[in-house]
Amino acid sequence: MRIMIVTDHYPPTIGGVPTVTHGLAHDFADRGHQVWVVAPSQGSRDERRLEHKVRVYRFSSFEWPAYKALRIPFLPFVSIRNLLKRSDPHIIHIHSPVVLGNIAQILAGGLRKPVIVTNHYLPVNISPALSSDPVFSKPFSSISYSYLVNFCNRCEYVTAPTNTALNLLYDHGLRAPARVISNGIDLKKFTPGERSEQVLQRLNLPLDRQIVLHVNRLYNEKRIDVLLDAAAKMKSNAHIALAGAGPLEADLREQAERLNLGDRVSFLGFVRDADLLALRRSSDVFVIPSEAELQSLSTMEAVACGLPVVAANSYALPELVHHGENGYLFQPGNSDELASYIDKLLADPALRTQMG
Template identity: 40%
Template sequence: MNAFPLDAVPPLERQAPHMPSQGADADRGRTILIATDTYPPDVNGAAYFSHRLASGLAARGAEVHVVCASDRGPLRVENVDGVVVHRLRSAPLLVHPTMRISLPMGLGRTLSRLIGRIGPQVVHVQGHFVVGRAAIAAARTAGLPVVATNHFMPDNMFQFAHVPVRFRPGVGDLVWHDFNRVFARADRVTTPTRIAAELLAAKGFTREVEAVSCGIDLHRFQPQPQQWARQRFGLADRPTILFVGRLDEEKRLDELVWTLPHVLNHIDAQIVFVGTGGKRAALERLATRLGVGERVRFLGFVPDADLPQVYSAADVFAMPGVAELQSIATLEAMASGLPVVAARAMALPHLVDGNGYLYRPGDVRELARHLVGVLSSAELRGSMARASLALAATHDHRRSLGRFEEIYAELQRTPKPHR
C-alpha cells in the first residue's frame, strides 16, 4: 500500500491522482468510480466485495477509483492494490462500535468535483446511505450512468440502532421506502442472488434487479492440509465446527453454542468462531454456563490473507444467520472443500445442494443432528466436500467481474434520457 501524505496531496475537491491503466484487454481505457460507505479495513461482506470488485477491475485494465469514509477521520488519498482510494472525512458512527460515517455536509459538492476531475465513464454505488446517495446524485447531475448494488437488509442495523423488537417492522418499512427512492435513480440495479432480488420486489422496488454473485477467488480458497492449519492457529486436533463472520445479533450464534452439548453427547467436537462483534462476550458467558467453555474457541479478527488456512482447519462450516443476501463466508468455506450446515433462511438454501444440510432457524436439536451426521462419517464429508467444490466453482469471481464489465459497456452504449 502506498499512502500519499496529506500535505503532499491537494484536497479531493481540487485534484485526484491519475492511476494509469494496466493494459488488460477486457477493460482497457475505462475509468470507474466505486462509491461505498464501507471499505477495508471495515470487516463486513459489502466492504470485502467492494475491495475485490475494485482490485479485480484494476487488474483487468480499468482505472478504478473508490470513494469511501475515512477509517481514521481525516481526508486522505492512497493507492491500494492498484486502486486509487479517496477516503472522505468521517466521524464515528454512534450506533456501531467500529464503523465510521462520511460527513454529509458538502459531500455532494465534493463528489461532483471529484467526478469532474477523474472523468469516470460509469459510477457504481454499493449502498443507499451517505456516500451512495450522494454519488448517485452527483452522477445524475453529470449525466453519467449509474450501477447500484444492494448488500443491505434492515436486520443488519437493528442491533446497532437498538431498535426494540416491536418497532422493527415499522422501522424496516421506512428504511425500505428510503432505499426504493434512492435506488430508483440508478440505471441498473444488481444484488448478489435471485432470492435477494425477490426480496427487493417484495419490499416495493418495481425496477428490474439482476442477480450477480459477489464471487470468490478460487485460487485463494481451496482445500489445504488440515493438520498444519490447526497447528497454525493453536487448535486442538478434534472434529471442528467453524463459523467465520461478524459476531452480531442477526447471525444467531447462540444457537451454535446451545447445540454443542447435544453434539458432545456423540462426538468429541469443538466450535471455532472467527471474527469480532458485539455478541462475543455473551457467547463466552453462554458457553461457560453450559459447561462447554473449553470447547469453544474465539480466534478474533483473522487477516484476510490468513482466512484460507482458517477454513482448512475445520471439518464442517455452520451458518445460522437469517439475514444473508448471499454469504461470502459460506462460499469461501465451500471453495475450501467444507460441508455446510446452514439455516433455512434468505439466500442460504441456494448454497446447499448435496453439500450439506439446512435446518429450521431456532431448532437447536435439528442443527445438532445434522452436525453429528456430518462429523460422524468421513465418507459423507468426502462426498459433501466434492459437492461444495462443484457449487463454489459456479461463483468464480472472474465471472462476476466479467458481467459487471458487460453492464458498464452496455450502459456506455445506451443513450441516457434526461433526468
C-alpha cells in the same frame, strides 16, 4: 473505462461488503480500467492514496451508534463533486445507499453520469435493535425497504447477489432494470487442500479433535448464540472454532462459560487470510446459523474448500446449501436440530466426503 466505486464499507473494515468492493476495485484495475473508490475514513481526517493502481479517497467520518461496523461521513458534497469533475467517470457503482451513496447519486444526476447500485443490505444491518423489536420491527422494515427501493428506482441499473436479494426488492416495488450477479469468490484460491497442523497449533486449536468452523462477525443477527447452544447439546466432542470479532464477543464468552464450553470453544478473533484458508482446509464441518444473509461469502468459500455446511434455512442461504446434497438446512434458531446435523456429519466421514 473510468469507474468510480462508492461504498460505506471498505478495508480496513472487515466483512463481506469490504471484501467485495475491494476485490472488485482491484480486479477492474488489473483489467486495465481506471478506478476510483470513495469510502469513509476511519477517523476525522480525509485521506487519499494509491492502493495497487486504485485511487482510494476516504472522507472523515464517525461511528454509527446503532451499528458499529458502519461509519457515517460528514457530508463531503463539495469534495465528491470536485472528484467527480476531475475523474470524469464513465460509470458510478454504488454499494451502499446511505450517505456517500446518496451524495454520489445526487451529484451524478447533475453531471449526467450513469449509476449502478448493488444491494447488500437488510434492515437488520441498519439497526439490529429496531429489526428485532416486537412492536417496531414491521414498520421499520417497511420504512427501510421503501427508502432502499426508492433509491434503487432512481438508478440506471440494479444488481443483487442472489435471487432472494433481488426478489425482496421486487416485492417492495423495484421498477428499475435489474438482474442477479453473484459477488463471487476466487475459485483458484478457495480449493480443497491438506490439513495444516501448523496453523491449528498457531491458533491454539486441538490436533486430536474434529473442528467445527464458523466465520463471521460477532453480531446479534449472525446468531452465534444458537451455535453455542447446539455445541452444549452435541454428542460429539468436536471443537468449535469461531473466527471473527464484534461487539457481541463478551456476551458470547459469558454464554460459553455458562454452558461449560470453556474447553470446547475457541474465540479466534480476526484471522489473517492465509491462516483462514488453511483453517478451512483443516476443519470438518462449516456452520452458519445467521438469519441475515443476502449471500454469504464465508459459506461460498467453505463450500469451495470442500466442507459440508450446516446452515439456517433463512434468506439466501438455501441458494448455497442444498439440503442433503452439500450439507443440511435447519430451522432458524433451532439448536437441537443444528446439533443433530453436526453430529450426523461428524460421525460419518464418507458422508462428509460425499457432501464436500
